[in-house]
Amino acid sequence: MKNVGNEPAWDEPIVGYSNGADPLYDFYKRDIGGFFRTPIEFMKHTYPNLGLKPQQLTVISWILPQTKATKTDNRKETKWPSERWARTRIFGEEMNNELRRHVVNALISKGVEAVAPMLSPLWDRAISEPWRRCFPRSGTGRSLRSMASPQPGPRDMPLTLRVLAPSGYATD
Numbered sequence: 001m002k003n004v005g006n007e008p009a010w011d012e013p014i015v016g017y018s019n020g021a022d023p024l025y026d027f028y029k030r031d032i033g034g035f036f037r038t039p040i041e042f043m044k045h046t047y048p049n050l051g052l053k054p055q056q057l058t059v060i061s062w063i064l065p066q067t068k069a070t071k072t073d074n075r076k077e078t079k080w081p082s083e084r085w086a087r088t089r090i091f092g093e094e095m096n097n098e099l100r101r102h103v104v105n106a107l108i109s110k111g112v113e114a115v116a117p118m119l120s121p122l123w124d125r126a127i128s129e130p131w132r133r134c135f136p137r138s139g140t141g142r143s144l145r146s147m148a149s150p151q152p153g154p155r156d157m158p159l160t161l162r163v164l165a166p167s168g169y170a171t172d
Contacts, residue, residue: 009088009095010064020057035126037117045122046115060103064092 018024020039029036040054066074066088073082081089100116107114117123 007069008067009092011067012065014063014065016061018059018061019055020059021054022059025054031130032128033126033130035124037122039117042115042117042120042122043113046120047113050113062099064088064096 020043025038029038038054039057039059040052043050043052043057066085070082070084070088074085076082080086097119100119104114104116104119
């Protein structure tokens with residue numbers, strides 16, 4: 001966490017998998033907005049000659065949960081996030097980008113096509129009009145990004161990573 005105590009930034013990661021044809025991704029596109037990119041859109045952009053179908057994709061997601069100390073500190077704050085939370089948010093995103101690169105490179109080195117949406121040139125921020133009214137204090141609404149969780153709302157919100165790869169790949 002780059003603090004004096006050199007304490008861990010997160011609790012144990014939580015890892016999950018979904019199929020690229022999960023109806024949830026199409027729901028997101030309808031509900032959040034047409035700017036939302038589905039897993040197959042990222043893969044087709046990155047690997048245009050593969051001819052993949054959504055049901056052939058596995059979406060790998062993980063969450064780096066805040067530690068109990070971070071959540072405890074943050075609950076005491078009334079205006080700004082706690083220092084621990086700010087450190088995990090700032091340095092955590094740097095770490096998440098390194099994790100994304102590492103996972104994608106590890107998969108590619110084993111012959112598995114993979115892409116981290118947040119590192120893709122397709123990645124963009126946009127305002128979701130239907131969701132703007134849910135966040136009136138932010139002025140412009142929250143930025144709901146392609147394949148991402150909304151911008152942090154509750155200060156306990158974990159960091160999320162998604163990597164896309166063809167189905168059938170078993171992790172070690």
